[in-house]
Amino acid sequence: MMQRRLLLATAATLAATRGAWAQDRFPNRPMRIVVPFSAGGSTDILSRICAQLMTEGLGQPTVVDNITGAGGTLGAGRVLEAAADGYTLMAGTPGPVTINPQLLPHITYDPRRDFAPVIFVGESPAVVVVRNDSPLRSIQDLVARAKAAPGTLTYASAGIGSFAHLSGALFEWRAGVQMIHVSYRGTAPAATDIIGGRVDVMFENYPSVQGYITSGAFRTLAIGAERPSALLPGVPTVASQGVPGYVSSSWFGLFARAGAPPAALQALNAAINAGLRKPETAQRLAAMGVEPVGGTPESFGSYIAQRYAETGELIRTAHITVD
Structure with missing residues (x-):
């Protein structure tokens, strides 16, 4: 009788211990x-x-x-x-x-x-994109034109304080140039004006403009990553084209x-x-x-x-x- 009580008590203790462990284990619910x-x-x-x-x-x-x-x-x-x-x-x-x-x-x-x-x-890296028929062929072209005529080149963004805005502002700072920021309500209207030639360039997160690049509507001048990316083979970094310290991703x-x-x-x-x-x-x-x-x-x-x-x-x- 004593042995049976001992076995029952041990079983109850083990069950309680397993229940507490299951309750404490992460995760135990959605x-x-x-x-x-x-x-x-x-x-x-x-x-x-x-x-x-x-x-x-x-x-x-x-x-x-x-x-x-x-x-x-x-x-x-x-x-x-x-x-x-x-x-x-x-x-x-x-x-x-x-x-x-x-x-x-x-x-x-x-x-x-x-x-x-x-x-x-x-x-994902920032990408510097222009319309496919833009005369700007490289970051060197972009910097040269911006320095030759300060305050005339325009860059689009998805809004004030957006990733694209800050990426463009970072480029101005690192390259020592002055451009005009044109703010839109989202990437799509900004891209429309890039394609239409109403704005010159955009510094945007790659996934946001991947479709435009793939379709050929945009041409990529450079990426903002520290090193070349397998996502965009053959595309140089901004820093390697004469803008040291530019990293945006x-x-x-x-x-x-x-x-x-x-x-x-x-x-x-x-x-x-x-x-x-x-x-x-x-x-x-x-x-x-x-x-x-x-x-x-x-x-x-x-x-x-x-x-x-x-x-x-x-x-x-x-x-x-x-x-």
Whole structure:
């Protein structure tokens, strides 16, 4: 009788222990990625790829939640309202992480303090594009013309404070030239005026203009990456054509709310790193104009800190403001 009671007590203890372990194990329920932009765009598609990798690697479903508005900062704020448990992530890009917090005075969050980097998923270079029949054939041509007639060349962007705006302003700074910024409401109308010859050049994220390049409507003068990219074979870098220090690339990564358990961050990081090593994932990203990166949360955090500082310096130096 005593032995039977002992066995029953041991079994109950083991069951309770297994239940507690299952409850503490991350993840033990569905996860969510908040995308601060509309469905169908590159950020949304990359987020859905990550959601699939998380589901496959961690054994729990992952949903994508598009919360748009205020240049991506509305979605960022929604993540900060969630529990700091690693179950709610933000799809991060330069806008809501390194640009808008330094450009828009009403934003109260500091991404360096309030978010925990999870993983650097991918990077895509800025491209310097002109219409196919433009007389500008190289970066040297662009710089020479800009210096010969300051304030006459025009460059388009998807809006004040957009990636394309800052990439163009960075070119002005590094090349020592003065051009006229023409702001549009999105990349599509800007591209239309490039093709129509109403604006001279655009410094845009490669995925945003990939279709125009592929169709032959745009010609690529250079890429903003530090080194040549397999995404655009044979296209030189801006720096190699006489503009030293010019590096401009967009990036995509995942963030949790600061204070999330380190074990959760490591589990998420490991699952997505494993997925990024799969050839089929690399192929999907390459088709979108994105190079997979991966790495540790710490390395991603260092990258973000550097980009945040560089972006702030550019905004102050170029006197970029939003009226």
